Each structure stands twice: as structure tokens, then as C-alpha cells.
Amino acid sequence: MNTKVISLVSIGAHPTSGRARRAEQDARAVELGLQLAGDNLQVLHAGDSQEPALRAYLGMGLEQLHVLEQPAGADALGVLGDYLRDAGAELVLTGSQAETGEGSGMLPFLLAEQLGWPLVVGLAEVESISNGVAQVLQALPRGQRRRLKVRLPLLATVDNAAPKPRQSAFGPARRGVLAARQVEIVEDELFTGAELQPAKPRPKRLKVIKAKSGADRMKAATAKASGGGGQVLKDVSPQAGAEAILKLLIEEGVVR
Amino acid sequence: MLNTLLPILLFAALGLAVLGALRRVSLWRQGRPSKVDLIGGLLAMPRRYMVDLHHVVARDKYMANTHVATAGGFVLAAVLAILVHGFGLHNRILGYALLFASVLMFVGALFVYARRRNPPARLSKGPWMRLPKSLLAFSVSFFLVTLPVAGILPANFGGWVMAVILGVGVLWGVSELFFGMTWGGPMKHAFAGALHLAWHRRAERFGGGRSTGLKPLDLEDPQALLGVEKPKDFTWNQLLGFDACVQCGKCEAACPAFAAGQPLNPKKLIQDMVVGLAGGTDANFAGSPYPSLDGSGKPIGEHGGNPHQPIVNGLVDAETLWSCTTCRACVEECPMMIEHVDAIVDMRRHLTLEKGATPNKGAEVLDNLIATDNPGGFAPGGRMNWAADLNLNLLSDKKTTDVLFWVGDGAFDMRNQRTLRAFVKVLKAAKVDFAVLGLEERDSGDVARRLGDEATFQLLARRNIQTLAKYSFKRIVTCDPHSFHVLKNEYGAFDGNYVVQHHSTYMAELIESGKLSLGQHKGGTVTYHDPCYLGRYNGEYQAPRDVLNALGIEVKEMQRSGFRSRCCGGGGGAPITDIPGKQRIPDMRMEDIRETKAELVAVGCPQCTAMLEGVVEPRPLIKDIAELVADALIEEVVASQPAPAKRKPAEVH
Numbered sequence: 001m002n003t004k005v006i007s008l009v010s011i012g013a014h015p016t017s018g019r020a021r022r023a024e025q026d027a028r029a030v031e032l033g034l035q036l037a038g039d040n041l042q043v044l045h046a047g048d049s050q051e052p053a054l055r056a057y058l059g060m061g062l063e064q065l066h067v068l069e070q071p072a073g074a075d076a077l078g079v080l081g082d083y084l085r086d087a088g089a090e091l092v093l094t095g096s097q098a099e100t101g102e103g104s105g106m107l108p109f110l111l112a113e114q115l116g117w118p119l120v121v122g123l124a125e126v127e128s129i130s131n132g133v134a135q136v137l138q139a140l141p142r143g144q145r146r147r148l149k150v151r152l153p154l155l156a157t158v159d160n161a162a163p164k165p166r167q168s169a170f171g172p173a174r175r176g177v178l179a180a181r182q183v184e185i186v187e188d189e190l191f192t193g194a195e196l197q198p199a200k201p202r203p204k205r206l207k208v209i210k211a212k213s214g215a216d217r218m219k220a221a222t223a224k225a226s227g228g229g230g231q232v233l234k235d236v237s238p239q240a241g242a243e244a245i246l247k248l249l250i251e252e253g254v255v256r
Numbered sequence: 257m258l259n260t261l262l263p264i265l266l267f268a269a270l271g272l273a274v275l276g277a278l279r280r281v282s283l284w285r286q287g288r289p290s291k292v293d294l295i296g297g298l299l300a301m302p303r304r305y306m307v308d309l310h311h312v313v314a315r316d317k318y319m320a321n322t323h324v325a326t327a328g329g330f331v332l333a334a335v336l337a338i339l340v341h342g343f344g345l346h347n348r349i350l351g352y353a354l355l356f357a358s359v360l361m362f363v364g365a366l367f368v369y370a371r372r373r374n375p376p377a378r379l380s381k382g383p384w385m386r387l388p389k390s391l392l393a394f395s396v397s398f399f400l401v402t403l404p405v406a407g408i409l410p411a412n413f414g415g416w417v418m419a420v421i422l423g424v425g426v427l428w429g430v431s432e433l434f435f436g437m438t439w440g441g442p443m444k445h446a447f448a449g450a451l452h453l454a455w456h457r458r459a460e461r462f463g464g465g466r467s468t469g470l471k472p473l474d475l476e477d478p479q480a481l482l483g484v485e486k487p488k489d490f491t492w493n494q495l496l497g498f499d500a501c502v503q504c505g506k507c508e509a510a511c512p513a514f515a516a517g518q519p520l521n522p523k524k525l526i527q528d529m530v531v532g533l534a535g536g537t538d539a540n541f542a543g544s545p546y547p548s549l550d551g552s553g554k555p556i557g558e559h560g561g562n563p564h565q566p567i568v569n570g571l572v573d574a575e576t577l578w579s580c581t582t583c584r585a586c587v588e589e590c591p592m593m594i595e596h597v598d599a600i601v602d603m604r605r606h607l608t609l610e611k612g613a614t615p616n617k618g619a620e621v622l623d624n625l626i627a628t629d630n631p632g633g634f635a636p637g638g639r640m641n642w643a644a645d646l647n648l649n650l651l652s653d654k655k656t657t658d659v660l661f662w663v664g665d666g667a668f669d670m671r672n673q674r675t676l677r678a679f680v681k682v683l684k685a686a687k688v689d690f691a692v693l694g695l696e697e698r699d700s701g702d703v704a705r706r707l708g709d710e711a712t713f714q715l716l717a718r719r720n721i722q723t724l725a726k727y728s729f730k731r732i733v734t735c736d737p738h739s740f741h742v743l744k745n746e747y748g749a750f751d752g753n754y755v756v757q758h759h760s761t762y763m764a765e766l767i768e769s770g771k772l773s774l775g776q777h778k779g780g781t782v783t784y785h786d787p788c789y790l791g792r793y794n795g796e797y798q799a800p801r802d803v804l805n806a807l808g809i810e811v812k813e814m815q816r817s818g819f820r821s822r823c824c825g826g827g828g829g830a831p832i833t834d835i836p837g838k839q840r841i842p843d844m845r846m847e848d849i850r851e852t853k854a855e856l857v858a859v860g861c862p863q864c865t866a867m868l869e870g871v872v873e874p875r876p877l878i879k880d881i882a883e884l885v886a887d888a889l890i891e892e893v894v895a896s897q898p899a900p901a902k903r904k905p906a907e908v909h
Contacts, residue, residue, distance in 0.1 A: 014627035016635035021627050059612065167619035169612030170711040171482045 025095025058176025059168030276438030287492030329361025351405030378505025382542025394429025469745030483605025507586030517838030582828030604708030780855030826863030
């Protein structure tokens with residue numbers, strides 16, 4: 001495949017020890033990229049090129065990993081966007097949410113907005129790419145998949161539905177090159193200026209088991225998620241459909 | 257006529273043997289360099305052969321006597337034949353000596369023949385079936401041609417017919433026994449074996465010593481190989497060692513993975529390495545194949561390779577290497593003292609460090625070890641939760657202690673926590689001055705190293721050594737034979753030298769010195785399962801039995817106990833790589849235990865406990881030695897503390 005694939009990676013943190021590691025979802029983005037582009041995959045990180053945890057990505061068999069050199073607290077958004085546009089990326093893969101830092105999960109959305117590219121959330125598989133259009137499977141809850149056709153260039157986030165990352169091996173990790181590049185440093189004022197406090201665990205809803213039998217429980221567990229409300233529009237003109245959607249978005253406060 | 261023919265035959269055969277030897281040596285020299293005392297090794301070789309090797313062979317009296325007669329007779333007969341018939345020294349005394357030697361060899365060869373009439377499955381067939389006949393041909397021919405020298409028969413008895421027959425006999429004999437030795441016939445084992453003993457990479461094993469720690473990889477040098485990919489990546493004396501294999505199949509008979517139907521046969525593996533070093537396919541292998549799940553064995557002749565080709569998936573399948581439990585039963589049984597486990601771990605190192613191809617849960621366990629210092633991925637802060645109520649001394653507070661209790665990763669396992677608590681009870685009862693590292697302790701690195709991840713092992717080892725260097729203690733005691741082995745035998749290469757004891761050894765000392773007042777074991781009959789890493793790796797067979805005897809237990813020994821103990825299946829990361837077989841190794845071990853009719857099996861290893869307790873009930877109970885001792889402790893009557901007042905239920909407003 002000649003599509004230019006770039007996977008974005010961040011520094012992860014182990015859930016129990018908090019030690020730096022390759023981030024689970026980002027590693028899946030690299031795995032998917034390797035399956036698609038093989039040795040042509042480019043992997044990109046914005047941050048400290050001396051961070052040893054980055055070598056864990058190299059251990060997956062990468063010859064090099066490009067690093068946009070930034071200190072902690074710098075805004076990665078602008079430099080990533082510039083880099084991706086200049087590099088001629090056609091498919092950019094990234095994890096859904098970072099394990100360290102802000103971890104807001106907003107980066108892919110902001111990046112897609114900045115680049116003006118379509119964004120696919122929860123990419124599970126890329127089935128084919130031809131004539132600048134990718135046919136992909138998107139993961140939905142309960143193991144469901146949705147087939148999408150999206151024009152390139154495309155930004156996609158992966159989560160646990162994407163293929164499991166391959167083992168990181170010591171030899172390639174040691175040999176691989178961390179290619180640092182100097183970029184303009186823009187402070188992320190929203191992050192550095194904000195006051196951070198540890199998240200409080202959200203109180204859990206008491207679980208009331210209504211099911212009386214095993215069969216009921218099975219039914220409850222396998223039932224399709226249903227929103228209840230909503231309305232199905234059929235046989236309406238594009239104009240009328242768009243108006244209905246906009247009306248809903250205004251009602252819900254999404255668009256103001 | 258024979259007088260002219262025999263010298264020609266003998267010297268031609270010797271000449272060919274020398275050529276073959278040179279060729280064989282050049283094959284071994286393809287391997288990497290290895291530091292060996294060449295001259296000293298050669299000088300030590302006869303003693304290693306007659307004492308150390310014979311000690312292993314003598315476990316089977318029939319074969320030992322047969323081999324002494326055949327090999328002794330042959331060496332003597334060969335030397336004398338060269339003198340008498342090669343150089344024409346027709347001396348009567350030499351003649352009689354040669355007659356005696358050939359008779360001795362003949363008798364030995366008869367026993368070899370008898371054994372080959374209905375050989376056990378572990379023996380290789382093929383060319384090996386011809387060997388007793390060749391031995392007989394050699395001994396009979398030289399006996400007959402020597403009769404005239406001794407003056408028993410006239411010089412030209414039997415006329416030219418006899419001369420032709422004897423000529424053919426001698427030709428056959430010297431072909432097999434002289435140049436067959438260096439051109440790859442069954443007698444290769446004598447030539448390669450002698451040199452292998454001389455230049456063994458673990459010379460410490462000879463003279464009653466023990467050398468079981470794996471050799472470290474040089475990770476500082478980026479050019480150094482990370483394990484063995486191709487046959488030429490072995491050191492030259494490892495290649496020589498493979499060539500020494502006599503295909504007796506003692507390893508095959510002892511291998512738990514082979515018995516369980518997992519795709520490993522140590523003998524076949526060594527023969528595959530021989531194929532690798534010489535080039536070719538395994539089509540000529542005439543022993544048991546690697547087992548396959550359908551029971552018919554993996555087909556022979558489909559694998560091949562050469563010194564410059566990757567081993568895995570050409571010569572050997574990866575699952576063969578991952579089936580090994582590193583129990584060392586094969587090494588213990590091998591009369592040629594070949595190091596199977598070293599070779600397997602060397603090849604695993606390449607798969608893990610270069611290919612990232614540790615199967616099944618391997619990658620996850622290694623990631624956990626890197627991120628949390630324990631294979632289960634548990635929060636490191638929970639390492640001491642098992643002892644929350646025990647008020648253990650921390651070495652970080654005390655700085656100095658008599659006994660450092662190395663807890664091991666069993667700290668995270670609820671079953672093993674019972675063992676740990678029992679051992680703490682024993683230590684407290686004996687009023688031992690002891691302390692633990694607490695949260696400063698990390699996994700010893702055993703599993704990482706056996707899975708081939710030398711990098712993670714060295715990381716953990718160096719950090720542990722750094723921690724240990726901060727404190728002063730007289731000895732380390734641990735309930736885990738794997739930690740015991742690694743701390744005792746493998747940290748030395750990184751300047752971590754300690755006195756390390758298994759808890760059974762330490763308890764035996766405590767009992768010996770009267771520090772423990774023990775009652776009798778109450779309950780039924782008991783057998784004892786020797787953990788591989790305590791027994792075969794470290795030679796500790798007696799102390800656990802002494803402890804059990806002190807509890808009034810008469811151990812009902814299993815057929816396979818002591819140095820022949822069968823592995824529980826838990827070593828070498830085998831439960832993690834989990835290669836399927838026809839049955840599970842712990843189930844087989846439980847059968848061994850059931851045969852003794854014991855109601856309880858005493859163990860001394862958290863892995864063995866976990867593996868054996870995984871066998872479905874009904875089965876004998878499994879208890880660690882520490883638990884048995886703790887149960888039998890006679891506790892001092894302490895002035896009874898006032899019973900805590902019954903707590904009132906808190907009022908709720």
C-alpha cells in the first residue's frame with residue numbers, strides 16, 4: 001500500500017504502578033499502522049526525545065521514531081498539525097485518550113478540526129484503501145461494527161477494539177533511532193494555567209437487579225442499547241433533514 | 257598376505273580418521289569463541305571420563321559394565337592392534353594382551369547386542385542397530401588374526417579363504433571404529449565426547465561440583481548477539497557438546513514435557529542441532545520424534561538447516577523450545593553431560609530479545625515485570641499486604657539483621673501467603689533476628705531470564721543488588737527455590753554474592769540447634785516432592801527430609817524422587833507459554849504421588865504448590881514444609897492477655 005500512514009504516540013503510565021510505559025491504545029495505533037504500511041509506517045511523538053519509554057515503541061520493530069522536541073506543558077496541537085500537513089499524511093492513527101498529562105481525549109478532535117479532516121472514532125479495522133477512499137470498520141459498543149467509507153486524508157482513533165499490539169523486543173528497541181526535530185514551542189496556557197486536582201471517583205449507581213431468572217439477565221445483558229426517544233426521518237428532502245438535525249442540536253445545546 | 261594387508265588397512269583407516277577429525281573440528285569452529293583452558297582440559301579429560309562420566313553411567317549397572325568392557329576392550333585392542341599388526345611387533349606377550357583385549361571387547365559387545373535385540377523406545381535405531389555387529393566383527397577379527405602372533409595357531413592357518421574373511425572383518429571393524437568415529441557414524445560419540453569433556457563450558461561440574469546458573473549476555477556491547485539465531489551463534493564448545501550425544505535417550509525418558517506429549521524431545525533437539533552444525537535435514541534421525549497432539553509424532557524429514565540459517569521454523573519449531581520447563585532432568589541424566597537447558601534458553605533469548613515472539617502470556621508477564629516488578633502486574637505497593645498484622649521488621653528501618661527473609665512474588669498469591677505466614681511463625685518461635693525488604697524487594701528475575709528476557713532479568717537483578725548493598729545481613733532465607741537459585745547462583749555475575757538458604761535448609765539448622773520445640777505431625781502418611789530448583793539445581797535433597805523426620809514423619813518416597821524427581825510443570829515459564837500437550841505435567845506428577853498412597857504431599861516451592869493444587873480433587877493435600885513445621889510448633893505458654901471485650905455494635909443515628 002502506498003498510503004502514507006502516521007501513528008501518533010504518547011508516553012503511557014502503568015495503571016497500578018504509574019511507571020512510564022508505551023501507552024496501551026497508542027501501541028495499538030502503531031500495531032494497526034504496522035499491519036497497514038509495514039516498514040513505511042511513520043511514528044510521531046511530540047515531547048521529550050530522551051524519554052526511555054519511547055523505546056518500547058521502537059521495540060515493536062520500528063527503525064526510527066520521529067520526535068517533535070517539546071518541553072512538558074507545551075501545546076502539541078499546533079506542531080502536530082503542521083507536521084502532518086507538511087508530511088503529506090493520508091491516514092493518521094492515534095489512541096483515544098492519553099494515559100498521562102491532561103488525558104482529555106480531545107487531541108484527535110482538535111487536530112481533525114485544525115486540519116479539516118474527517119475523524120473516525122474507535123477504528124477497528126481498515127478493510128481497503130483505493131482511489132483516496134478508505135473502507136473501514138468502526139467499533140461500536142457490544143461488539144457491533146459499522147462499515148464506513150471515508151475519503152482520505154483521515155484521522156482515526158483506536159481503542160481496545162483495534163488489534164492487540166505486538167511484543168516490544170529489547171534488540172530493536174535498543175537499535176532504533178529517536179529522531180528529534182526542533183519545533184516552535186507554544187505554551188499550552190489552558191493546561192499550564194489551570195489548577196489541577198486529582199479526579200474524584202464518580203459515585204457508583206447502586207445496581208438493582210430486576211431480572212428474576214437467568215434468561216432475563218441474559219436478555220438484559222445482550223439487549224441492544226436503545227436511546228428510547230428520538231425520531232426516524234424517512235423520505236425527507238436533504239434540506240428538511242438538515243433542518244431537523246440542526247434543530248435538535250440547538251435544543252440539546254450542542255450548537256449555539 | 258595378511259601381514260601386508262593389515263598395516264595398509266589400519267593406517268589407511270587411521271589416516272581417514274584424522275581427515276574426518278579435521279573436518280569435524282572445522283565444523284565446530286564455526287561457533288563463536290569461548291574461553292576454555294585447552295591444555296588443562298585435555299589433561300583433566302581422562303579423570304572426567306573415568307570418574308564424573310562413569311558416575312552418571314553407573315546409575316545403570318548393566319550399561320556401565322557393558323560400556324567398561326566394550327570401550328575398555330576396544331581402546332586396549334586398538335592400541336595393541338596398531339602396535340602388533342600395524343608396526344608388525346609380533347611379540348608373544350603383546351599378542352596375548354591383544355587376545356585378552358579383544359575377548360573383553362567381545363564379551364561387552366555381546367551385551368550390547370543383547371540389549372539391541374529388543375531396544376527400549378528411548379534408544380535410537382538406524383545406524384545404531386549396526387554398531388553391536390561392527391563391535392563383534394572388530395573383536396572377532398582381531399582375535400583370530402592375533403592367534404598366530406601368540407603362537408597358538410600356525411601363521412597361515414585357514415589359507416587364503418580365511419585371510420580374505422579376516423581381511424573383510426578387519427575392514428568392517430576399522431571402518432566403523434576408526435574413521436566412522438570422525439565421519440559421523442555412531443562412534444562419533446567417543447571422539448566428540450572425549451573432547452567435549454575436555455573443553456566443557458561448565459568445567460565446574462566435574463569433580464563433584466555444580467554449575468547450574470545461566471550464563472549472562474553482554475548487554476553493554478551493542479554488537480554482541482542477543483541469544484542464538486543460527487547454529488553458528490552457539491559457542492564452538494556448545495556445538496562440540498551437541499556432537500557428543502550418544503542418543504541413549506535417557507533425557508527423553510526423563511523429560512516431563514515429552515511424557516506429557518508436548519512437542520519436545522531433548523534427544524531430538526540435540527540431534528537437530530547436530531544437523532544444523534553439519535547442514536542437511538533430520539531425515540536420518542532414527543529415534544522418537546517430537547510428540548504431536550494427534551499422538552503420531554511430528555513427521556521426520558521435513559525440517560533441515562545449516563550453520564548459517566535461522567534455527568527456528570527451519571530446523572526446530574518455536575513451540576519445541578517453549579515446551580521446556582528448565583527442570584534439568586535431561587542434563588542430570590545425560591551421560592555425556594550435554595547442556596540442553598543452556599541451548600534452549602540461548603535460542604529463547606533470540607526469540608524474546610530480537611523477535612519479540614514470547615508466546616501466549618509471555619509478553620504480558622514481561623511487561624508487568626518491567627512496569628510493576630512482579631509478573632502478575634499487581635500494584636507494587638501491595639507487596640506487604642500479606643503481613644499487615646505481623647509487625648515484621650523492615651530492613652530499611654533496622655539496617656542490619658541476621659536473617660534477611662526474601663519473600664518473593666508469592667507475596668501476591670493468596671495460597672502462598674499461608675506458607676509465608678507459617679514461616680514467619682516459625683522464625684518468631686525460634687526467636688530469630690530477621691527482617692524483610694518490604695516494598696524495596698523486586699522479582700528476582702527468574703521467570704524473565706527463563707523466558708529469554710535477559711534484559712529485564714539484568715534490570716531486576718541490578719536493582720535488587722543495589723538494594724541489598726545498602727544493608728548488612730548474615731544470610732538470605734527464602735521459601736522460593738527459584739529466588740534461592742537466582743540469588744545464590746546467578747547474581748554473582750553482577751557482583752551480588754550472598755549466603756542464601758532455602759527455608760527448609762534453614763529450618764533444618766534451627767531444629768538441629770534445638771531452637772524449635774516441635775511436636776509430632778498429626779495426620780496421615782506423607783510423601784515429599786523435590787522442587788527442581790532446590791534439588792537438581794542446588795543439590796539440596798536432605799534438609800527437607802530431615803525437617804520432615806524431625807516432625808516424626810516417615811517420608812514415603814515416590815519412585816521418582818531426589819535427583820530423579822519429576823518436575824511439577826511450573827518452571828521455566830512453562831505455565832506462561834502454555835504449550836499444549838496430551839496431558840498436563842502436574843497431573844502426571846500427582847499420579848506419582850498417588851502411587852505412594854500418601855495422604856499429604858510436602859512441598860517446598862510456591863510454583864510446585866500452585867501446580868499441584870491445580871490438579872482436580874480428590875487428591876492428596878498439598879502443604880509447604882513451613883506449614884507442617886508451624887502446625888507442629890509447641891507454643892510457649894504466654895501469660896494470657898485479657899480477652900478483648902466483645903465489641904459492641906456501633907450505634908447508628
